[in-house]
Amino acid sequence: MAEVNVPQHVGIIMDGNGRWAKKRGLPRSFGHKQGAAVFKKTINWARELGIKCVTFYAFSTENWKRSPQEVRFLMGFSREIIHRRVAQMDDWGVRVRWSGRRPKLWKSVIDELEVAMERTKHNKVIDVVFCINYGGRAEIADACAEIAREVAAGRIKGDRVTEKMIADHLYNPDIPDCDLVIRTSGEQRTSNFLPWEAAYAELDFVPELFPDCGRDVLWRSIDHYIHRDRRFGGVKK
Numbered sequence: 694m695a696e697v698n699v700p701q702h703v704g705i706i707m708d709g710n711g712r713w714a715k716k717r718g719l720p721r722s723f724g725h726k727q728g729a730a731v732f733k734k735t736i737n738w739a740r741e742l743g744i745k746c747v748t749f750y751a752f753s754t755e756n757w758k759r760s761p762q763e764v765r766f767l768m769g770f771s772r773e774i775i776h777r778r779v780a781q782m783d784d785w786g787v788r789v790r791w792s793g794r795r796p797k798l799w800k801s802v803i804d805e806l807e808v809a810m811e812r813t814k815h816n817k818v819i820d821v822v823f824c825i826n827y828g829g830r831a832e833i834a835d836a837c838a839e840i841a842r843e844v845a846a847g848r849i850k851g852d853r854v855t856e857k858m859i860a861d862h863l864y865n866p867d868i869p870d871c872d873l874v875i876r877t878s879g880e881q882r883t884s885n886f887l888p889w890e891a892a893y894a895e896l897d898f899v900p901e902l903f904p905d906c907g908r909d910v911l912w913r914s915i916d917h918y919i920h921r922d923r924r925f926g927g928v929k930k
């Protein structure tokens with residue numbers, strides 16, 4: 694696969710862990726564990742392809758609606774995965790990032806993210822963004838609140854708010870727009886994932902449940918992407 698054409702930034706909605714477990718008569722947590730194994734491998738597959746950034750949707754601002762047991766499991770497990778995988782990610786040249794809201798998120802998860810971000814901050818091979826307690830509308834609202842504070846402080850004129858200003862106040866303003874969003878498990882929706890950054894992304898909905906995804910699934914999505922005709926509102930000659 695020619696490296697020049699691969700998307701720079703891929704977003705992955707890792708969906709179907711619960712169904713994977715249910716099919717086997719197992720608790721949902723088993724699906725999350727299997728999903729975590731695929732998550733780790735996906736970082737390596739993306740790196741091999743020359744992709745510069747992958748954003749993983751791990752826990753949404755809406756996922757607090759799940760049972761207290763599942764929420765507790767997902768919080769503890771996220772913390773453990775970041776802790777357990779940071780050395781491997783560092784070896785691979787991954788720069789760890791986080792997108793999400795602080796309130797409600799377990800402090801131990803934030804602490805683990807901060808340790809990982811600090812340890813890997815000089816790495817340059819690939820950015821891996823963990824979306825944990827992430828909601829796209831929350832991200833835009835948080836950006837607007839920050840801009841409103843700057844308007845109140847007299848640093849920005851209220852009638853001069855631009856798209857670039859909003860983009861500059863997102864959680865990770867240096868990360869380029871998302872080129873390709875992949876959602877597993879056959880669901881055809883984006884569930885509040887990167888509404889701003891993926892406004893012009895190509896979408897690929899794949900039938901496989903996330904824990905069943907191998908390298909071939911990522912390759913197939915990248916192949917679909919390469920054959921898409923991106924026009925951004927213009928006309929191709």
Ligand code: IPE
Nearest residue numbers: 707708709710711712713751
């Ligand atoms: C994705 O799998 C993981 C998270 C949202 C945390 P699900 O847990 O949504 O699995 P399904 O959709 O119920 O199969």
Ligand code: IPE
Nearest residue numbers: 706707708750751752753884
């Ligand atoms: C989206 O999956 C969120 C994550 C993958 C973290 P969900 O399973 O929560 O989304 P819905 O409820 O099917 O829209």
Ligand code: MG
Nearest residue numbers: 708709710711
């Ligand atoms: Mg789901």
